[in-house]
Amino acid sequence: MTEKPQEGALAASLPALDFSNWSCPLPLADYPSIVMAYGGGGKLGNELIEHLFLPAFRNPSLEDLGDAALLDLGGEAPAGRLAMSTDSFVVRPLFFPGGTIGDLAVNGTVNDLAVSGAVPRYLSASFILEEGFPLAQLAAIVEAMAKAAAAARVQIVTGDTKVVERGHGDGCYINTAGVGALRPGIAVGPHQARPGDAILLSGTIGDHGMAVMSMREGLEFESQIRSDCAALNGLIGAVLEAVGTAVHAMRDPTRGGLASTLNEIASASGVGIDMDEARLPVRPEVGSACELLGLDPVYVANEGKAVFFVAPEAAERALAALRAHHLGREAAHIGKATAEHPSLLVARTAMGANRVIPIQIGEQLPRIC
Amino acid sequence: MKYLTEFRNREIAQRLAQEIHALATRPWKILEVCGGQTHSIIKNGIDQMLPEGIEMVHGPGCPVCVTPLELIDKALAIAARLEVIFCSFGDMLRVPGTAGDLFQVKGGGGDVRVVYSPLDAVELAVKNPERQVVFFGVGFETTAPANAMSVRIARQRGLKNFSLLVSQALVPPAIEAILKSSANRVQGVLAAGHVCSVMGYWQYPPLAEKYKVPIVVTGFEPLDLLEGIRRVVAQLEAGRHEAENAYSRVVSFEGNREAQKLLAEVFEVTDRAWRGIGVIPRSGWRLRAAYREFDAEDRFQIAGVRTVESPLCRSGDVLRGAIKPAHCAAFGKECTPRHPLGATMVSSEGACAAYFNYGRFLSAKALAGAASTLSGLGPSGAADD
Numbered sequence: 001m002t003e004k005p006q007e008g009a010l011a012a013s014l015p016a017l018d019f020s021n022w023s024c025p026l027p028l029a030d031y032p033s034i035v036m037a038y039g040g041g042g043k044l045g046n047e048l049i050e051h052l053f054l055p056a057f058r059n060p061s062l063e064d065l066g067d068a069a070l071l072d073l074g075g076e077a078p079a080g081r082l083a084m085s086t087d088s089f090v091v092r093p094l095f096f097p098g099g100t101i102g103d104l105a106v107n108g109t110v111n112d113l114a115v116s117g118a119v120p121r122y123l124s125a126s127f128i129l130e131e132g133f134p135l136a137q138l139a140a141i142v143e144a145m146a147k148a149a150a151a152a153r154v155q156i157v158t159g160d161t162k163v164v165e166r167g168h169g170d171g172c173y174i175n176t177a178g179v180g181a182l183r184p185g186i187a188v189g190p191h192q193a194r195p196g197d198a199i200l201l202s203g204t205i206g207d208h209g210m211a212v213m214s215m216r217e218g219l220e221f222e223s224q225i226r227s228d229c230a231a232l233n234g235l236i237g238a239v240l241e242a243v244g245t246a247v248h249a250m251r252d253p254t255r256g257g258l259a260s261t262l263n264e265i266a267s268a269s270g271v272g273i274d275m276d277e278a279r280l281p282v283r284p285e286v287g288s289a290c291e292l293l294g295l296d297p298v299y300v301a302n303e304g305k306a307v308f309f310v311a312p313e314a315a316e317r318a319l320a321a322l323r324a325h326h327l328g329r330e331a332a333h334i335g336k337a338t339a340e341h342p343s344l345l346v347a348r349t350a351m352g353a354n355r356v357i358p359i360q361i362g363e364q365l366p367r368i369c
Numbered sequence: 370m371k372y373l374t375e376f377r378n379r380e381i382a383q384r385l386a387q388e389i390h391a392l393a394t395r396p397w398k399i400l401e402v403c404g405g406q407t408h409s410i411i412k413n414g415i416d417q418m419l420p421e422g423i424e425m426v427h428g429p430g431c432p433v434c435v436t437p438l439e440l441i442d443k444a445l446a447i448a449a450r451l452e453v454i455f456c457s458f459g460d461m462l463r464v465p466g467t468a469g470d471l472f473q474v475k476g477g478g479g480d481v482r483v484v485y486s487p488l489d490a491v492e493l494a495v496k497n498p499e500r501q502v503v504f505f506g507v508g509f510e511t512t513a514p515a516n517a518m519s520v521r522i523a524r525q526r527g528l529k530n531f532s533l534l535v536s537q538a539l540v541p542p543a544i545e546a547i548l549k550s551s552a553n554r555v556q557g558v559l560a561a562g563h564v565c566s567v568m569g570y571w572q573y574p575p576l577a578e579k580y581k582v583p584i585v586v587t588g589f590e591p592l593d594l595l596e597g598i599r600r601v602v603a604q605l606e607a608g609r610h611e612a613e614n615a616y617s618r619v620v621s622f623e624g625n626r627e628a629q630k631l632l633a634e635v636f637e638v639t640d641r642a643w644r645g646i647g648v649i650p651r652s653g654w655r656l657r658a659a660y661r662e663f664d665a666e667d668r669f670q671i672a673g674v675r676t677v678e679s680p681l682c683r684s685g686d687v688l689r690g691a692i693k694p695a696h697c698a699a700f701g702k703e704c705t706p707r708h709p710l711g712a713t714m715v716s717s718e719g720a721c722a723a724y725f726n727y728g729r730f731l732s733a734k735a736l737a738g739a740a741s742t743l744s745g746l747g748p749s750g751a752a753d754d
Contacts, residue, residue, distance in 0.1 A: 035476040037463075043707065217485055278379075293485070351382050351591050353414020355727040 042256055042360035046264075065268075066189050067251060068116035070182060080184065083118035085109055086177035094141065094172055096215045098207070098227030101174055102144035104303060107231045109178040110152045111252040114233040115306060117188045117240070118180030120152060125176050126160040130169035141172060152231035154178065186240060186247075193249040193269035195339035198315035200308040202235060202322055203228070203330040204281040205258050209300035210289045219292070221285045230304030235327045239308060242321035246314030252306050256360060259298040261307055262345050263359040266337075269309075273345045275335035275357070298347075299360055309337060376590030377413075385595035386418040392602045396422030398554050399601050400547065400690055402540060403561035404431030404718030405589050411723040413591045415598075423602065426554065426690035429543050430561050432508045433460055433716035434688060435643040436536045438676040441466040444505055444534055446671045448474045448481050454497060456490040457505040459483045464715045467676050487519035487533070494523065494531035503665045507536040511563045513654065514628040517635035520656065520663040532665040535655055538641060540564045541572045542652035547689060548580040555690060557601035559587040559594070562616040567632075569624025573612035581610045588616040635660055644712060645685025679704075684711035687720050694724040701725060 037044045054062065061069040068085035089105045106123065113120040125145065129138065149156050207228040214225055232252060240247060249269065253261035258280070266273045282290075282297050290297045304327060310318045315333060322328035345357045401407055407427045410416055416425050429435055445466045448455035455471070462471040462483065475481040480500075484490055487504045494502035506516040516533060523531040540561055547553060560573060565586045573584045583604035587597025597615045604611060614620055632654070641653025656664045681699040686692045694700050694713070704710040706722055713719035 033473075033476045035472040037472060219485075349413050350377050350379055351413045351415065351418065352379060353417040355412060355414055358726055 039255075042260065046359075064189060064191070066116050067112040068118060068178075068180070070116065081182040083113050083116045083180045083182055084177070085112040085116070086175065087112060088173065088175040090170065090173050091212060092170060093212070093215055094137065096212050096227055097224050098211055099229035099303070100141055100144045101172060102141035103148040103229050104227075105174040105176045106145050106148035106152060106154070106156075107229055107303060108254070109176040110148075110154055110231045110233055111254075111303075111306070113178050113180040114231075114236045115188075115250045115252050116180075116182075117186040117250075118182045119237070120154045120178055120180040120231075120233050122157045123149065123154050123176050123178040124158045124160075125156050125174065127162070128169055128173040128175075129161065129163050130171050131163060131166040133171050138172065141174075148231065152233055183240060185245060187245070188247055188249055190249055190251060190265045190268040193265050193271050193309040193337050194311075195271050195337050196312050197248055197271075197309040197337040198312050198318075198333055199262070199273065199275070199335045199337065200310060200315065200319055200322060201258070201280070201332050201334045202232070202306045202308075202328045203304075204283050204286065205253070205302055205305065206282060206286040206290060206297035206300035208254075208303040209257070210286045210295075210297075212301075213293070214289055219289065221289060223285050225283070225285050225289060228302055228304035230327055232304065232306050232327065235322065235325045236306060238321045238325050238328075239318050243310060243314040243318045246311040246318070247308055248311065249309040250306055252304075253302050255301050257297070257299040257301055258305075258307065259296075259345065259357045260359050263343075263357070265307075265309065266345055267343045269337070270342050271337040271339065272341035272343065273335060274338055274340075275345060275347045277347045278350045279332050279334045281330045281332050298357060307334075312336075376588070376592040378592065382418070382591050382595055385592065385599055389423065389595070389599050389602055390420050392599065392606055393420045393423055394606060396424065397556050397602060397605050398424045398426050399557040399559060399598060400426045400428045400544075400555040401559040401587070401594075402428040402430040402544060403559075403564070403589075404428075404434065404716065404720070404723075405563070406430070406559060406561065406587065406594060407720050408718050408723050409589050409591070410594060411727045413594075414727075415591060415594050418595070419598065423598070425598075427687065427693075427720040428547070428690055429643060429646060429688040430509065430540060430564075431688075431713065431716050431718040431720070432512070432536070432538060433464055434684065434712040434719045435538055435646065436461075436464070436507055436712065437642045437644050438467060438678060439642075439674055440534070440536050442468075442674045442676055443666065443669075443671045445469060445471065445474055446674065447503055447534065447665060447669050448479045449477070450479075450501075450669070452499075452501050454480045454482060454490075454493055454500050454502045455505070456482050456484045456487075456493065456502065458485075458507065460716050460718070461505055461507055463709075464712050465709055467674075487516050488522070491519050491522050491526075491528070491531055494528050495526065498530060501530050501532070501668075503532050503534055503669075505536070506533045509538055509540050509561070509564050510567045510632075511561075513537050513632055513636065514567060514625070517631050520635055520660050521631070523663055524660065532663050532668045533656070534665040537636065537654035538643065539638070539652050539654065541576065542649050543643065543646075544584075545576060545580075546646070546649045546652070548576070548582060550689070552689075552691060556582065557605055558582055558584040559597045559601065560584050560612075562586055562588040562593070562620055565614075565616070565620040565624065567625050567628050569622050569629075570612055570614060570620065571622055571624075577610050577612045583610045584612045586612075586614045586616050586620050588619065643688070645682075645688045647685075679710040682711035684713040684719075684721065687713050694721040697721070 068083040071082045087108045089101050091101050094101045110120045211225045211227040251261045262273050322331035347357050471481050490504040570586050577584045583601050585597045585600045636654035637657045638651050639653050639655045640650050642648050683697040709715040713721040
């Protein structure tokens with residue numbers, strides 16, 4: 001431990017082992033049909049995109065694989081360039097502490113647009129309803145959507161409703177799509193992070209995932225865990241106004257959690273990431289719930305958090321802007337991008353040792369004991 | 370977060386590590402029995418804090434890992450049946466059988482559900498009288514009382530549609546099998562704290578005496594592990610070999626008597642196959658005759674299971690503590706969590722998965738220097754608040 005490791009020892013030890021085992025000649029072959037893990041925000045889902053959807057639909061806007069596609073409509077678009085995104089929501093239960101599938105559906109798409117550097121403007125909303133679904137519940141969901149849209153300053157301008165036979169859906173599924181105007185001069189993306197960038201996180205991690213999971217499993221804790229579901233466009237706007245182009249990459253760590261988001265940015269940008277675990281804000285009740293189920297909060301979903309890669313000289317100002325916003329009071333400076341160990345997320349543990357945090361294969365699975 | 374943050378205090382951890390450095394005059398090999406301990410050691414980097422000569426040997430205490438392939442294949446066959454609701458703890462779902470895993474059975478239409486307690490499975494049986502509900506009762510002494518309770522309740526309620534697929538293993542016989550092996554390298558043992566919370570540690574003084582090996586009952590948090598290691602090293606350096614309890618906030622000498630009574634009522638000791646290790650005499654539990662009607666193996670009579678283990682996989686050597694995961698030629702090459710060849714790479718408690726997931730394809734030294742840029746951030750957790 002006292003010996004200083006040789007420079008580059010880390011990078012040099014990588015290729016020999018081919019640990020990622022990525023260049024599989026038979027992609028998607030290990031599961032001949034869809035398994036739940038394809039939706040878990042891990043490697044399997046990424047492979048579905050890379051090996052199936054991307055080759056079929058390939059075009060320059062899709063290829064970036066950002067949270068939203070950046071579109072150039074030439075002279076027709078008043079603000080010059082648009083961002084477009086879509087997301088489907090199949091959460092169970094439909095109502096959970098801190099939110100509903102309705103606000104989730106609005107905020108999810110708003111956030112995907114916002115982290116792409118756009119000002120979200122218009123959304124579509126499509127409902128797939130199961131025969132027998134109570135109208136009162138649908139009304140509550142729709143009301144939550146209207147409130148969320150008003151709070152995020154977007155309008156729901158088009159939509160669709162389909163009903164499927166009983167047993168062919170799970171009550172209510174929602175898809176939203178959205179467009180927003182790209183802020184002039186802002187060019188952020190998961191591939192734009194640079195060595196030296198400060199990594200800022202807007203608040204506590206794991207709240208949404210553990211709120212939903214503890215409700216689903218009937219787990220009760222002394223204080224109820226609430227989802228962090230929120231629209232981030234205001235918070236992101238505040239950061240961009242404070243430091244502008246010093247923001248190189250930003251993303252909302254939803255499914256797969258902070259670890260997956262940081263791994264994706266590390267890979268896309270070809271940088272390494274050093275993260276200090278002791279700096280990660282985790283609510284005590286979320287930490288306890290994770291312990292109980294054998295889960296790691298870095299992999300648990302968030303619905304109202306953003307992570308920013310910011311030029312080091314602007315880090316203090318960006319952090320101040322985050323903390324001045326009501327959604328960013330617990331924002332923290334959690335680490336740095338580095339030219340060392342490209343594509344690897346290395347965390348310093350609370351004990352002062354290091355561990356690599358990889359991207360998950362599928363979902364995290366609760367442990368036996 | 371009582372009992373969590375208190376046992377993750379960095380300053381106390383570093384003080385304990387310094388004490389171990391001061392105590393250790395020679396190299397020692399210490400076995401941590403439980404997969405949960407392996408996981409915590411690697412996740413927190415405890416091994417990076419120890420003197421160079423202190424080697425942690427990872428033991429067989431991962432219930433997922435030691436479940437025989439044949440039983441997993443039987444689970445897959447039972448779970449695929451139309452009338453069955455197959456319930457399991459989460460980490461069994463990805464364990465590969467000879468042909469596929471429970472995830473694939475689920476994707477193919479099998480009704481496979483993750484539950485957090487076997488009692489939830491009993492409830493499912495009550496609510497679904499037309500279906501057969503099977504719980505995959507995998508585990509050591511820690512999970513056994515809840516499994517025993519599930520069949521007792523099922524019998525009390527007269528349920529004909531609940532059964533247990535039993536894979537219960539016992540830790541002390543496995544420790545003894547390792548200690549008495551001619552190839553044994555282990556000089557001290559961290560006994561598994563949660564197993565002892567149920568069973569106590571009255572079984573360990575005779576083992577410590579017979580094999581002249583210190584055995585310290587140890588918990589799972591960083592401070593627990595460091596304290597357990599410190600006590601083992603102190604005994605080794607002093608030439609002592611006693612059974613000690615370093616997890617007294619959870620474990621008593623006699624253990625949980627009520628749970629032991631329940632276990633004795635429902636289960637009886639049997640010889641048992643450990644995946645990768647072989648049959649260890651009197652190292653498992655099966656349902657007693659009075660409860661045999663709840664045995665899923667009896668109820669479903671799955672025949673014709675033909676298991677094929679990967680010839681490359683050395684998980685048996687890993688589970689015996691004979692090699693470290695990275696010493697297996699397939700580690701990180703043919704065998705990754707994405708394409709696991711053996712259960713030690715699948716379970717989050719498996720030593721191979723712990724090594725892979727926490728970056729131990731890198732040398733400990735390379736890893737220790739990896740997050741070097743963080744020094745510029747100032748002291749952890751304090752500067753920003």
